[in-house]
Amino acid sequence: MSASANKQSYDLPAAGLRKFWxxxxxxxxxxxxxxVFLIILFIAIFAPWVSPSNPYDLTSVDIMxxxxxxxxEDFSGNYYLLGTDGAGRDMLSAIFYGLxxxxxxxxxxxxxxxxxxxxxxxxxxxxxGRFETIMMRIVDIQLSFPSILMALIILAAFGKGVxxxxxxxxxxxxxxxxxxxxxxxxxxxxxxxxxxAKCLALGDKRIILSHIAPNCMAPLIVVGTLQTAHAISLxxxxxxxxxGLPITEPSLGLLIGNGFEYMYSGDFWISIFPxxxxxxxxxxxxxxxxxxxxxxxxxLQK
Amino acid sequence: MEPILKxxxxxxxxxxxxxxxxxxxxxxxxIAAGEIVGLVGESGSGKSITGFSVMGLVxxxxxxxxxxxxxxxxxxxxxxxxxxxxxxGNRIAMIFxxxxxxxxxxxxxxxxxxxxxxAHDGSISREDARIRSRDTxxxxxxxxxxxxxxxxxxxxxxxxRQRVSIAIAMxxxxxxxxxxxxxxxxxxxIQGQVISEMQKLCRETQTALxxxxxxxxxxxxxxxxxxxxxAGRIVEQGLVADIIANPMHPYTQGLMGxxxxxxxxxxxxxxxxxxxxxxxxxxxxxxFQNRCNYANEKCSNIQPDITQVADGRQVRCxxxxxxxxx
Amino acid sequence: MTAFILRRSLQxxxxxxxMSLIVFVGVNLVGDPVDMLINPEADxxxxxRVIRDLGLDRxxxxxxxxxxxxxxxxxLGRSFIFGEPALKLIVQRMPATMExxxxxxxxxxxxxxxxxxxxxxxPNSKFSKxxxxxxxxxxxxxxxxxxxxxxxxxxxxxxWLPSTGRGDVATYFGVTSSxxxxxxxxxxxxxxxxxxxxxxxxxxxLARAGTREVILQDYIKFARAKGLAxxxxxxxxxxxxxxxxxxxxIGLEFGSLIAFSTVTETVFAWPGMGKLIIDSIYNLDRPVxxxxxxxxxxxxxxxxxxxxxxxxxxxxxVRIKGVS
Numbered sequence: 001m002s003a004s005a006n007k008q009s010y011d012l013p014a015a016g017l018r019k020f021w022x023x024x025x026x027x028x029x030x031x032x033x034x035x036v037f038l039i040i041l042f043i044a045i046f047a048p049w050v051s052p053s054n055p056y057d058l059t060s061v062d063i064m065x066x067x068x069x070x071x072x073e074d075f076s077g078n079y080y081l082l083g084t085d086g087a088g089r090d091m092l093s094a095i096f097y098g099l100x101x102x103x104x105x106x107x108x109x110x111x112x113x114x115x116x117x118x119x120x121x122x123x124x125x126x127x128x129g130r131f132e133t134i135m136m137r138i139v140d141i142q143l144s145f146p147s148i149l150m151a152l153i154i155l156a157a158f159g160k161g162v163x164x165x166x167x168x169x170x171x172x173x174x175x176x177x178x179x180x181x182x183x184x185x186x187x188x189x190x191x192x193x194x195x196x197a198k199c200l201a202l203g204d205k206r207i208i209l210s211h212i213a214p215n216c217m218a219p220l221i222v223v224g225t226l227q228t229a230h231a232i233s234l235x236x237x238x239x240x241x242x243x244g245l246p247i248t249e250p251s252l253g254l255l256i257g258n259g260f261e262y263m264y265s266g267d268f269w270i271s272i273f274p275x276x277x278x279x280x281x282x283x284x285x286x287x288x289x290x291x292x293x294x295x296x297x298x299x300l301q302k
Numbered sequence: 303m304e305p306i307l308k309x310x311x312x313x314x315x316x317x318x319x320x321x322x323x324x325x326x327x328x329x330x331x332x333i334a335a336g337e338i339v340g341l342v343g344e345s346g347s348g349k350s351i352t353g354f355s356v357m358g359l360v361x362x363x364x365x366x367x368x369x370x371x372x373x374x375x376x377x378x379x380x381x382x383x384x385x386x387x388x389x390x391g392n393r394i395a396m397i398f399x400x401x402x403x404x405x406x407x408x409x410x411x412x413x414x415x416x417x418x419x420x421a422h423d424g425s426i427s428r429e430d431a432r433i434r435s436r437d438t439x440x441x442x443x444x445x446x447x448x449x450x451x452x453x454x455x456x457x458x459x460x461x462x463r464q465r466v467s468i469a470i471a472m473x474x475x476x477x478x479x480x481x482x483x484x485x486x487x488x489x490x491x492i493q494g495q496v497i498s499e500m501q502k503l504c505r506e507t508q509t510a511l512x513x514x515x516x517x518x519x520x521x522x523x524x525x526x527x528x529x530x531x532x533a534g535r536i537v538e539q540g541l542v543a544d545i546i547a548n549p550m551h552p553y554t555q556g557l558m559g560x561x562x563x564x565x566x567x568x569x570x571x572x573x574x575x576x577x578x579x580x581x582x583x584x585x586x587x588x589x590f591q592n593r594c595n596y597a598n599e600k601c602s603n604i605q606p607d608i609t610q611v612a613d614g615r616q617v618r619c620x621x622x623x624x625x626x627x628x
Numbered sequence: 629m630t631a632f633i634l635r636r637s638l639q640x641x642x643x644x645x646x647m648s649l650i651v652f653v654g655v656n657l658v659g660d661p662v663d664m665l666i667n668p669e670a671d672x673x674x675x676x677r678v679i680r681d682l683g684l685d686r687x688x689x690x691x692x693x694x695x696x697x698x699x700x701x702x703x704l705g706r707s708f709i710f711g712e713p714a715l716k717l718i719v720q721r722m723p724a725t726m727e728x729x730x731x732x733x734x735x736x737x738x739x740x741x742x743x744x745x746x747x748x749x750x751p752n753s754k755f756s757k758x759x760x761x762x763x764x765x766x767x768x769x770x771x772x773x774x775x776x777x778x779x780x781x782x783x784x785x786x787x788w789l790p791s792t793g794r795g796d797v798a799t800y801f802g803v804t805s806s807x808x809x810x811x812x813x814x815x816x817x818x819x820x821x822x823x824x825x826x827x828x829x830x831x832x833x834l835a836r837a838g839t840r841e842v843i844l845q846d847y848i849k850f851a852r853a854k855g856l857a858x859x860x861x862x863x864x865x866x867x868x869x870x871x872x873x874x875x876x877x878i879g880l881e882f883g884s885l886i887a888f889s890t891v892t893e894t895v896f897a898w899p900g901m902g903k904l905i906i907d908s909i910y911n912l913d914r915p916v917x918x919x920x921x922x923x924x925x926x927x928x929x930x931x932x933x934x935x936x937x938x939x940x941x942x943x944x945x946v947r948i949k950g951v952s
Contacts, residue, residue, distance in 0.1 A: 144928065279769055
């Protein structure tokens with residue numbers, strides 16, 4: 001099915017997957033990163049079950065336990081590995097729940113941005129003409145402004161909130177996907193198999209979706225991984241600034257922000273631990289993304 | 303005449319992940335002052351690496367592991383980096399294959415010339431160095447050299463750029479110039495001009511020239527002597543006229559047969575069958591055995607030594623074909 | 629050259645026009661313009677009066693025309709909180725932000741380029757691997773969190789450097805800056821380092837990638853064959869070639885430093901325009917938000933223009949093409 005000889009192709013399900021894993025595992029760092037990321041993903045999905053307590057269940061949180069240092073025990077014998085925050089919540093549980101929010105927002109916005117951006121990029125490459133010129137002009141202009149600025153413009157116009165933060169992250173990211181999708185679709189478009197599909201008089205939609213799109217997936221996956229890490233970081237920043245998620249959806253960024261005020265009194269753990277969780281998440285995704293990029297980069301192929 | 307360059311048993315190997323690649327494996331030859339020697343071979347035969355070894359510019363993972371390069375009484379392979387730097391561009395200069403890539407695109411021609419003079423003469427003034435650069439440009443046939451000095455490389459054609467490279471090589475009046483396929487990237491008409499000018503310059507200034515090429519026809523027109531390389535070794539060397547008239551090694555014969563000439567009009571061009579063997583996986587015995595019409599059992603078991611067959615004539619073959627033996 | 633600058637300037641004006649349209653639409657059409665431009669504490673009569681005054685009952689195209697017209701006269705509205713012209717507030721705080729961004733840029737370039745070149749020249753050395761690992765970390769660490777760590781370690785724990793404010797400033801040659809006093813320098817160090825860290829990583833990566841590519845070029849080998857000292861090969865032949873992409877990125881990164889200074893200024897209570905915009909978004913002080921966005925758009929467009937011109941000065945190939 002793939003007509004691309006110069007590019008790595010992982011088409012056959014079983015053999016392809018094995019080859020993919022062989023290439024991927026060439027970097028031990030990337031394997032460790034993937035492993036770490038899977039653990040984080042597991043924690044995020046099953047946060048209510050793996051957390052020692054539910055930090056947002058008001059009946060189980062006691063303000064008397066506020067700002068306990070890591071490794072403390074309260075009067076009822078509850079152990080706090082990472083200490084408690086200003087409201088007496090267990091930090092470990094708060095971090096697990098925070099991962100859930102951060103990863104959820106990052107993944108959701110990344111997925112929608114991928115679909116939106118890829119549709120624009122693929123159709124721009126396929127149809128060309130004025131549509132392509134205008135869309136790519138918009139992409140260029142948007143990409144010349146840093147993501148945080150675009151996010152600030154959007155949040156300043158819409159106000160804060162979960163949906164609004166997600167919308168802002170989507171609008172910030174779609175242009176990256178559009179550019180990547182167009183670039184690879186331009187290459188694929190001129191290959192024989194697309195010509196063949198056109199000769200069969202298949203519809204444009206069908207050609208784009210079932211012929212061009214699958215062959216553009218590799219670069220999109222790479223952009224997707226790195227962008228998701230970026231989105232998680234950006235959401236944390238916005239929430240820290242108090243412009244992103246509301247208090248009801250405590251992401252890691254909000255947890256760090258909450259701890260910021262206690263920092264000067266030396267209660268370092270409230271800010272530091274959520275930050276480390278955030279850092280490990282972003283680094284592991286970035287390392288996996290770096291390895292994927294090297295694998296799909298034809299220039300680096302041996 | 304006493305040779306100015308005497309290479310003895312040079313071994314330059316590349317230590318790659320896939321194994322040791324013996325790019326140059328026991329090469330020996332000499333160049334006398336003012337002599338022009340052609341080093342001929344296909345790509346991958348080790349001829350360029352031989353040139354870079356003399357310059358001390360073999361990139362890692364490549365390394366000179368044995369042999370000596372005697373230049374005017376000094377062993378270059380034993381010199382320190384600083385000592386080698388003094389010889390490079392000063393006593394031995396090099397010209398590269400692709401003139402489009404050899405000149406730094408963001409520096410003016412004068413910058414690139416003056417620095418080459420000042421690198422070897424700390425006392426010369428910029429102005430004097432500039433005058434010498436201008437005169438040398440004139441020498442290699444560049445018109446209005448004063449204006450050209452101020453220009454950037456992309457303002458020159460390919461042939462002109464190669465003349466600039468030659469001028470840079472000539473700046474410090476070296477004893478030896480190593481030219482690595484200097485005309486391959488040029489148009490045929492320009493090729494002829496550059497070749498005859500190089501020849502004239504070297505004759506006039508008594509500069510020795512090592513001309514590396516894959517094209518036996520080019521060598522026939524310029525060189526005094528020829529060394530033919532195959533798979534990291536010299537397989538035949540001798541005076542150019544002798545080798546053209548009477549090639550002895552089967553590989554040299556193959557090369558000769560594939561050069562179009564007047565005598566062969568109307569006949570199909572010969573070609574050497576088969577492929578160059580992988581340098582990582584050379585066969586036991588003669589490296590040319592799989593493409594050779596004369597190969598026998600001995601060839602596939604024993605590596606032939608290079609042997610003197612006549613005065614100044616060496617061949618590395620067990621079966622110098624009957625009737626050609628001198 | 630003139631034609632080249634003229635053409636680029638024209639393109640910049642088009643981008644400026646488009647961005648002003650986006651900000652205008654964003655503020656006046658997506659959100660409720662009355663909410664955004666009128667003090668929330670005003671009564672109904674006041675609101676009606678302002679709506680008429682601002683021409684909000686007019687067609688959109690006409691509103692946009694007046695928006696542009698006022699902007700050209702330097703009128704971007706009045707702050708609800710401070711009661712002063714928004715533009716004036718921002719211009720007052722701009723020097724502090726510019727100073728922070730410039731010092732950061734300097735740090736990123738002064739450390740980033742040599743480190744990147746080193747990592748490119750000796751990719752397998754231990755030090756290079758440390759540099760690259762550090763750059764991945766610097767790339768991944770959210771700016772605000774690094775800021776917190778810096779404060780916690782250097783200000784709270786060690787007590788070496790102050791963590792808030794700009795410190796003493798002094799004025800030389802009409803430029804007022806913290807960089808001119810020792811106290812000011814001690815104040816700017818942490819926030820500037822914080823802001824620089826992300827850029828440092830990208831400058832390192834860029835310089836390394838450039839070095840690895842340029843070092844393989846024939847002209848580097850030819851420079852060595854001329855017998856040049858290795859230091860000259862690196863400083864002139866290599867550096868001049870990798871500077872072209874680096875300058876391009878640095879120019880654009882300066883803009884992103886200004887944008888990201890919103891975060892650093894908030895963490896370090898740096899009195900610049902970045903902190904002002906965050907406070908203003910928080911306080912719904914919309915005129916200041918709009919003014920800030922317009923100004924930053926102008927800065928960005930100008931930067932792009934300057935980078936293009938610099939690029940042509942550095943790369944003779946582009947310059948010649950621009951002339952003909």
